[in-house]
Amino acid sequence: MGLDSLLIPAVLFFALGVFAKLINSDLKFPEGMTKGIGIYLLLAIGLKGGIALSGADFGLAISSIIWGIILGFGLPLIGYFILRFRNKISKFDAAAIAAHYGSVSAATFLTAVAFLEVSGVTYESYPIIMMVIMESPAIIFGLVIAAMVRKQMAAGDANAAEVKTEWGPLLKEAFTNGSVVVLIGAMIIGTIASPEALEKVMPFTQEIFMGVLCLFLLDMGMEAAKKAHTLKSAGVTLVSFGIIMPLVGGTVGIIVGISALGFSVGGAFLLAILSASASYIAVPPVMRYGVPEANSSYYLTLSLGITFPFNVVVGIPLFYQMTTMYAAL
Amino acid sequence: MGLDSLLIPAVLFFALGVFAKLINSDLKFPEGMTKGIGIYLLLAIGLKGGIALSGADFGLAISSIIWGIILGFGLPLIGYFILRFRNKISKFDAAAIAAHYGSVSAATFLTAVAFLEVSGVTYESYPIIMMVIMESPAIIFGLVIAAMVRKQMAAGDANAAEVKTEWGPLLKEAFTNGSVVVLIGAMIIGTIASPEALEKVMPFTQEIFMGVLCLFLLDMGMEAAKKAHTLKSAGVTLVSFGIIMPLVGGTVGIIVGISALGFSVGGAFLLAILSASASYIAVPPVMRYGVPEANSSYYLTLSLGITFPFNVVVGIPLFYQMTTMYAAL
């Protein structure tokens, strides 16, 4: 099974991207191409979720949302303590990084979906709602912790006024973030739009989807390899966190998926991937602006340079095995 | 029926775009993405028109073209007088704005087409030819009026030489305009290319079309909302013009479509939409360069900020009703 996951074109193109940068190729996507593809992917997955939802069980949807919020706040909290454990990472860095791990990576999720579809495993649509829900809490978490740390420091500081946080605009970010808006908006549209009209958009949002994902992962592979270059500057503590945290998150996801929400193996596996994955599109800009005190070069090195490849290559087959075993208990 | 039009994904994505800007989201399409999608849409609709044309009635095609020219010059003339009526709008502004309303909005037209297809209403291909035809006359109208106003003013002006208009380059604009070239070119290609070869391009130009339109309207929604911000600067006269003119144009379009061209309800409705819609892609750049004396911030505020949303939300269902009733007379 593990091997199979590596035979998915999307994963292979990710590998190609990594390889391209390793041999220092001049391959480069034009400015904005990846951003554009990213919007398309969110729109398509949102619609897919919405359509599935229109036929979903209301009660289960609600509990999925509640658990999404719990995980969205809980996971970064766990991450924050792991990072602060040996007091080597500054509080600001810990807050900003934890926020990335509380949030999710759509591309990892989509690769996992591709993995399930190729393996012919069915899955519920609830994880898609949870993906939408889990973007925001982690962002709030990071901003709030950072603000608290600031207050703390300001206590013994003369010009405290200067560091006063503007709560409004910061928290707004958590809900008006572009990715969140497209994802949740498309989901709602998928739920309310007339089915026959939705039929007409399927060729664009569903049929060519997996192919577009390949193009996206090719570029992600290049970016991941670029970030990996800056690994040494990150140091052992952070690098190991990039491996440990997804393992912790994934495990939590499996337990919640099977035991709390009673998902099928496919659904619980997807929730594990959501919990294990770290954001590298929605969260970084928010932290850059909201937590300037944190070292921005760490986020992407960790989420894109370590955790993303780890999840795609090791995590997907591993968490699938773990889910199957846990479900069988 | 009215409600239905709002359940078309394309329209819902337009609404999502408006909403995103209202909550001041940081959602933003990468530079050039919308321009690229715009070229695709024109190419696809041109081909569609061309293919349909190859099987169309020559006589009716010719009269459609003639009526397209008449409307192309007639509508901006009406618009110009409405704007100048209370002498509140400068002649240059009136000329530039009127040109936008003489021309057409492809996106409005496409949304109307989507509306018909979802409602299962058939329509002729002639309106597509008219859409191509109606781009140019309005541009010429605006440039000519502006030049005349300039001469008028120059009369009592010392350095008149300075304001001398270079006719050539300006009029050229009306025919070499990028949108016009793609639209008319693709239409010709659709007519002469070998059918089996055209078959092969259909998946790109037809099947994914409606989905791409959703992406386009999402961005248009954001732009429309941005322009709406500048409404107050436009003033009551202009804002009301943005509502009145489409009503006038739409009515004229219905009458011409049913009575003069004998179109079906679907075809006449599309002609109404063409007449009611205002350009916000092809015409603005031409007026910017050709009529620098006009206040450029007005055009888009009107055509994109008021008339486009009005047509999509109110116009489409309204004109459809009106066409049905008029046809029943």
Place this chain on the structure above:
Amino acid sequence: MGLDSLLIPAVLFFALGVFAKLINSDLKFPEGMTKGIGIYLLLAIGLKGGIALSGADFGLAISSIIWGIILGFGLPLIGYFILRFRNKISKFDAAAIAAHYGSVSAATFLTAVAFLEVSGVTYESYPIIMMVIMESPAIIFGLVIAAMVRKQMAAGDANAAEVKTEWGPLLKEAFTNGSVVVLIGAMIIGTIASPEALEKVMPFTQEIFMGVLCLFLLDMGMEAAKKAHTLKSAGVTLVSFGIIMPLVGGTVGIIVGISALGFSVGGAFLLAILSASASYIAVPPVMRYGVPEANSSYYLTLSLGITFPFNVVVGIPLFYQMTTMYAAL
């Protein structure tokens, strides 16, 4: 048959692009759009080749590769001597230009494929491998010749140290070039990825392919026309080379295809097109950096302004006829 080739939408859109620039239209693709489409085309054709390869004959594949290398070095050598024949073109210019003709033009190849598919002619997948192979040798050829010329000149030169070539980085270019990496990478992926997974990417990489190609050729047409403007500066010798070289290359390609590799008419024709075509995406940047002494404005004028249109309009039908006749001998 000749006429038919002109009824392929892709070719007609190329013509439209040329026309747009001739009438000096302001039509312009957004920055990066063509680069993005180019990456897509390479990815799609690479996958297609890979899939076909997985079912190909190993022996024939190997000999195709060997012949690809022979042509890759042989054609530019022929080109170099033709250019230097009357000693009118500087050695650096000759080396740089020859490299373009040793390499290939994917768009020309794809148009030829479209031509075959419309004409219902079958073809082997080996030419696709050869297309990948033929990118690199020509680049090496150009860089090596230029380095030799430099040494030669440096002989009677005081500050020779200055012109010392850094072999490593230059030769690396030949293999790490972005186009080469995507093409060869996608081909490998097409060979090893699981078939059912590949099924899912087909709608994107195969079905919409021909349509996307039309968009690409529309832009290529505009570029070709732009380059043609600078023809006079190129001079008669170069311009005629732009016509003679493809004729020579095409003939060589037919002979190798039929006699050496025993391809069908379709396959040999495609090899003729590869040999006749000149690169205008992969090679120019490499020569710009690697052979700064050459006049960069010549390359694209020749390969894109003369040879590409020549091949699309005259070459495709002509070489097809020649191949049929030669095969019939």
Place this chain on the structure above:
Amino acid sequence: MSVEMTKGKAVHIVVNATFERQLIKLLKQAEVTGYTQLDARGFGYSGEQDGHSEGETNVLFIVLVTTEKAQQIEESLVSYINRGYPIVSYMTDADVLTTNKYRKPTI
């Protein structure tokens, strides 16, 4: 005849794209009459900004102002730099073309 130019400063400010909105606020507070923005990439203390994602994109602002206002703008940036925002700024002398019937730009 020769146009006379107004002596002023061209203030250049490089910020991360995520700071763009905030900088525009600051400029409006400083009551500038206009500004020009250019998307940029770059390198500095906070590493490489390759323009791949929004957070890795820079924006270069050029603002034509009087020497006093230039000083004022630079001052308004200091506290943000001290809070950790990657901001680099410099100014050059500029002769601005203001000979036109609108006497614009008002620097």
Place this chain on the structure above:
Amino acid sequence: MSVEMTKGKAVHIVVNATFERQLIKLLKQAEVTGYTQLDARGFGYSGEQDGHSEGETNVLFIVLVTTEKAQQIEESLVSYINRGYPIVSYMTDADVLTTNKYRKPTI
């Protein structure tokens, strides 16, 4: 050894993208030997130019020329500004690297 630089002016011109072709004509008439163009956004009297469509995009031209030619170029812009075109221009002193075997750029 140290390269000697040629003293000249760097003329900066911000125009709407729709005026690009026309400005290039003007520069060629002024017989400049070259220019550099950068796509830009901005804000000014004619409102915000967010780069969304061609008409809302600015282009910043930088032209290295002698002081005389700089004056001449600025003059050629005035009548266009007066006709309503959104054009903003300024110049700065520039030491241009011309120590090379082509003695380029000829400013």
Place this chain on the structure above:
Amino acid sequence: MSVEMTKGKAVHIVVNATFERQLIKLLKQAEVTGYTQLDARGFGYSGEQDGHSEGETNVLFIVLVTTEKAQQIEESLVSYINRGYPIVSYMTDADVLTTNKYRKPTI
């Protein structure tokens, strides 16, 4: 209070995109602490660079440095220009904002 600025040079370098990597190497060798890059189009001896393909795109580098380092950078460009690379460079005086707790940028 008013911020004090550090006097230095803003070195501008226009190169073809294919030379970008090499120029960055040169700048790192000159030990600059940072640089800003802008994609550009342009015209000059080597014809029009319309930004359509990589080989036809220019990149404008702006580097804030001391006068000495500026000289040194310009010198390092000459041999490349002489070898035929289309490179144009000029420098202007620049007052750099270095009043911040990091005292950056170190020019």
